[in-house]
Amino acid sequence: MDIGFGDPRMKGFVTNVGLITSSGPHGDNIMACEWTYRISYSPSLLAVCIGRGKATSENILFSKEFGVNICSTQQNEVSSIAGRSSGKTTNKIGALKELGVEFNNGEEIDVLMVKESSIKAECNLIKVVDVGDHPILIGEVVKITTNEADPITYHKGKYWNVGENIPKPDSNRMEEINTTVQKHVKSS
């Protein structure tokens, strides 16, 4: 089955946005990547799914390292700029710097990191899972820092705040849930 870009049946997904930084044959570069996931605690692994042939993918396959900068609610413009053009034809880092976005040098990798991101994780590429049209690049985290900035969410092609916390069920309902689940515990 093929479910193309923009298909309304995929509108139920909510993601974060990773600003993926890299350096390689296409110079210093940044792209927006909503398919950015945490996939292991120990070792600490992150996965990013990146379309084949993108500048970011070619940089990472060359240098074997990348930065995952989780986009904050203050960085929607960064995401849009990073996601709109290719590092093969546009110096997005140069444009962003001129627009006032600040970068730091990575401490463990030779890649720029986006200052003020919610999470900044420096990764060494350890595996490529070459599936579908967005191969999975898995990186082991070698340095990670966070700040108080709220992460942005991405849903229905738009940026959102995380929003309000959904309250837990009240105590009566909790009791009903616990009793019901207990009734369905499988005997070993």
Ligand SMILES: Cc1cc2nc3c(=O)[nH]c(=O)nc-3n(C[C@H](O)[C@H](O)[C@H](O)COP(=O)(O)O)c2cc1C
């Ligand atoms: C919010 C947002 C999320 C995106 N998520 C992804 C993604 O998960 N994977 C991907 O390959 N491209 C994604 N893109 C598109 C890339 O960012 C876009 O193709 C970019 O131009 C690639 O840059 P590069 O060629 O410099 O690597 C996204 C774009 C936006 C705006």
